[in-house]
Amino acid sequence: MTVDVGSRLRFVRERQGLSQRELSKRAGVTNSTISLIEAGRMNPSIGALKRILDGIPVGLSEFFAIVPEASSRFFYTADELTEIGKGLISYRQVGERVFGKTLQILSETYQPGADTGRVPLMHEGQEGAVVISGRLEVTVEGRVRVLGPGDAYYFESHKPHRFRCVGQEPCRLISACTPPSF
Template sequence: MSVDVGTRLRFVRERQNLSQRELARLTGVTNSTISLIEANRMNPSIGALKRILDGIPIGLAEFFAIEPDAPSRFFYGVDELTEIGKGAISYRQVGESLFGRSLQILSETYAPGADTGRVPLMHDGEEGAVVISGRLEVTVDGERRVLGPGDAYYFESHKPHRFRCIGTEPCHVVSACTPPSF
């Protein structure tokens, strides 16, 4: 089975509202090379493709997981959420793949004492959530708050942030971020 790299590249580039010229500037790959790839007149090496995808940004795995003819799906049962992180913090994503999506929705469960780490997270976009149960300490740009059931947060994700479960019971949060970045 051959993979239509050109059509996929055009799709992810246009989804980010980037012209071929803008993507070339971001990645250091020539505009003509991007044009040839999108026209399926050139097959890039994995290294060159990764460099181009870093400018979008999208990982190689997600890029090759694209199923252009996949039927639309609107509903997901609790057992159909995709686990994308397991351990002291469980991240269960709505939908199998976020290709072509602008929003990522997660059902997060933090074990007592679970923490996203001492180094704050930072990335492009926005994120928000509602605490369903338990208590979650949220630190954003140096400001710290403990949130309980029904409390919420919403901030620009480029601000340093981290999360920690407070207390003896697990904390459950339903969150969303745009663009998908987890």
């Protein structure tokens, strides 16, 4: 059985009401370390994980014994989506949390000029989306395409990719990612 340390860490941190920045201060590690672990881009050593968990505080055995709570909810109104992004890109997640889940669905909004960054994103899994409004420039493995309403993308997420809103209006899309990457 594979344990998703990143999602588990995010769940435990959020359950304690801690930001990534606060946990990094408490644990004596960089904020980027916490972010990389939670995004599944870094696997910490047992010693590093113990130091991070001491900042919560929670023991290793308790951390690995946590069983995700099954949600009894099936439906969500627009104002019940969970905001997990800030700034020029809004990521509104369907459901309260994705810990223990294999699929993440997002309602994304990119403000004009918003960009995921010059360094391409790469992670395990697959992702896809349908553009609802506006125009989104999508780059995958160096190939660039501008997508408009009704257009879509789907690719293996380990391929370097980047997103950028082009045009004068915000771009809205509905996306899905497996496994969850936020």
